[in-house]
Amino acid sequence: MASSKSRDSKQDTPPPVPEQLPAPVADSHTHLDMQGRTTEESLKLSASVNVTALVQVGCDVRSSEWAAQQASAFPAIHATVALHPNEAPRLVLGDMDEWAGRGAQRDAGGEAALDAAVERIAELAARPEVVGIGETGLDYFRTGPEGVAAQQESFRRHIALAKEFGKALVIHDRDAHEDVLRILGEEGAPERVVFHCYSGDAAMARVCAEAGYYLSFAGPVTFKANDALREALRVTPLDRVLVETDAPFLTPVPYRGRPNAPYLIPYTVRSMAETLDVELRALCAVLDENTRRAFELM
Numbered sequence: 001m002a003s004s005k006s007r008d009s010k011q012d013t014p015p016p017v018p019e020q021l022p023a024p025v026a027d028s029h030t031h032l033d034m035q036g037r038t039t040e041e042s043l044k045l046s047a048s049v050n051v052t053a054l055v056q057v058g059c060d061v062r063s064s065e066w067a068a069q070q071a072s073a074f075p076a077i078h079a080t081v082a083l084h085p086n087e088a089p090r091l092v093l094g095d096m097d098e099w100a101g102r103g104a105q106r107d108a109g110g111e112a113a114l115d116a117a118v119e120r121i122a123e124l125a126a127r128p129e130v131v132g133i134g135e136t137g138l139d140y141f142r143t144g145p146e147g148v149a150a151q152q153e154s155f156r157r158h159i160a161l162a163k164e165f166g167k168a169l170v171i172h173d174r175d176a177h178e179d180v181l182r183i184l185g186e187e188g189a190p191e192r193v194v195f196h197c198y199s200g201d202a203a204m205a206r207v208c209a210e211a212g213y214y215l216s217f218a219g220p221v222t223f224k225a226n227d228a229l230r231e232a233l234r235v236t237p238l239d240r241v242l243v244e245t246d247a248p249f250l251t252p253v254p255y256r257g258r259p260n261a262p263y264l265i266p267y268t269v270r271s272m273a274e275t276l277d278v279e280l281r282a283l284c285a286v287l288d289e290n291t292r293r294a295f296e297l298m
């Protein structure tokens, strides 16, 4: 890909392709629709480093429909569908400046808008290429106190969908650890729960392990300052550890701040192997197997 240095700032330049992993690994959480490549290009790049399966995550009705459609078109892609915790309050209350919504501004739709959107997510959830309900959960970082009720209501309905359709529940938890665990307990967790971009500490990881939840680690586990997150990784049972990019966000070291994509997951996997002091090939096999088990992939 020809990039002109005079025009592109380094921050916008995609990082180079790393050395390929010694065994196949799945990216358990990505957003191909935000990465500026065709799906074919993304899959080709990923395959070149041994990333052979991707979980494409929906955040609203439109991206959930897209995820399901991509998953039915490409065997390497598996879809999850949901209303993101920042999307639910926007449906109910309308877009507000501080939520920095993507796409057009919308008016407040009230409970009826949430009902209609959940209904559509439920239709998609029934499809076999849809392997999970997510990303759902709570985000108290981006959503202010006025959106919490809608967010929690949406989270409860998504938990119910995961159980109804027997799919994995993919949780987005930002600055909301206690309430996420509390609501999961109140509703009763589905059989398979994945904390995407796990951001809790070792104590919370132990609670999650006890409950049998999967913890998916993203780029931040490579960041120098995140010793607590690496400690959480060390205490997580190896059969509950997943890896993800959450691309285009959270690019691992040494390309932090530049655009992320599934082909960059080798940096995160290598860093995790070092943290865990396990052989790279063995870790790849474990991560791949865990992702397949968590999402019941073929």
Ligand SMILES: [Zn+2]
Binding pocket: 135, 172, 173, 196, 197
């Ligand atoms: Zn998320």
Ligand SMILES: [Zn+2]
Binding pocket: 029, 030, 031, 057, 135, 246
């Ligand atoms: Zn995400």
